[in-house]
Amino acid sequence: MEKRIVTFRNVSFRYRESLPWVLNNVSFSINADEWVAIIGHNGSGKSTIAKLMNGLLTPQEGEILVNGTPVTPETIWEIRKNIGMVFQNPDNQFVGTTVQDDVAFGLENRGFPRKEMVKRIKQTLLQVGMEAYTLHEPHRLSGGQKQRVAIAGVLAIAPQVIILDEATAMLDPRGRLEIMETMHHVKEQHNVSFIMITHDLKEVVRADRVIVMSEGKVVEIAPPRDIFAKKEKLQQSGLDIPFVAKLVDELTKLGTKLSKEPLNHDELLEELWTLYLKR
Incomplete structure (x- = not known):
């Protein structure tokens, strides 16, 4: 039986009582070492799911579990050790003056010994193909390179889950391809679950399963091939075929x-x- 790493049980969320539900009775699970794409039109609730997983938001109804532990204010800091996020704009994540300083930031916050930090920085930059840019300034990199550094920074802390929240949205086609290849390479080398939030169906091909969101609800969960076969349902969900x-x-x-x-x-x-x- 597969181990469930993330579970949503009847989760509902809205930003204010006067506003409609952004998520409405959402339930699904994600297994360990699984690559799941969450797709939907703008406003479908997919990015809210990412923030709820990481404890940036708290649901008004339902329950979220990571490794079987409910996400609560008391458990959130321990849970965040197992979940890393890569956001749409990598510039918002950079804090170091060089690439290696930026990758080191998360390790320093967690109190890793210097010897272990040096080892992890070198390993993760190599794994994302950025080992030649160790001393470069992050803001001078291309969009694709910036996102690879952001992935390295998350990967260095060895989380069980990596969430990419529209991480390719600001990239050109070449940059998007770079990130998809990087994810594929990382997945082959690590026991990690990937959760990719996107509205671009071309990016879900390598996923094990796809969760289709529409109007705050889950309308379909299936492998990519089965999802692509349901063209009318995708169009009804506001997605481009x-x-x-x-x-x-x-x-x-x-x-x-x-x-x-x-x-x-x-x-x-x-x-x-x-x-x-x-x-």
């Missing part, structure tokens, strides 16, 4: 039957090539 999914839809209307829902261009080409060889 990826180009590959749109192309598959048009091919289906023309009578082309594929054996599975392709997640990307490579899978689509493979499916079409297989059909061609069968003729």
Whole structure:
């Protein structure tokens, strides 16, 4: 049986009593070492989920558990040792004058010995491909490089869960690809759960499961392939359908039957090539 690392039980939240619910009776669980993408249109409640997990907000109803421990004012500091967050704008997270100083910040706050700090800084910068920028000033880096440093800073404290809250939203296509490759590389080397908050369906391909949010409610939980197959439901949730999914839809209307829902261009080409060889 898989270990549940994060659990939401009938969670509801609103910022003020006079305002509508941002989250309305939300329930789901995330397993250890799992990559989960939480997607939805702007205002669907996905970023609020991230803040509730980390104790930045407190729900009015329901319960949130991390490693089986309820998130409360009494437990929050211990829980935050196991959850790291990477935000949309990395400049808001930088506190050090150099890359290595910034990665060291979280370690210093937790009282790590200097020898261990030096080791972790070197290891994590290597893992995110930023080892050559140790003495660079963070504000002089590109957007993708800044986010990789932010990931290194979180990774250094060895959390069980890393939340990326719209971490690629301010990046160009190359920067987004850099971050996705970095996440994939880190996931291969560490026992860590990734929770990726996004509204870009192209970024959920590598996730194990996808949670679709709409109007503060969970409307679907499934693997990416199953999510992409439900195009009408995605559109009803205010999400843009990826180009590959749109192309598959048009091919289906023309009578082309594929054996599975392709997640990307490579899978689509493979499916079409297989059909061609069968003729």
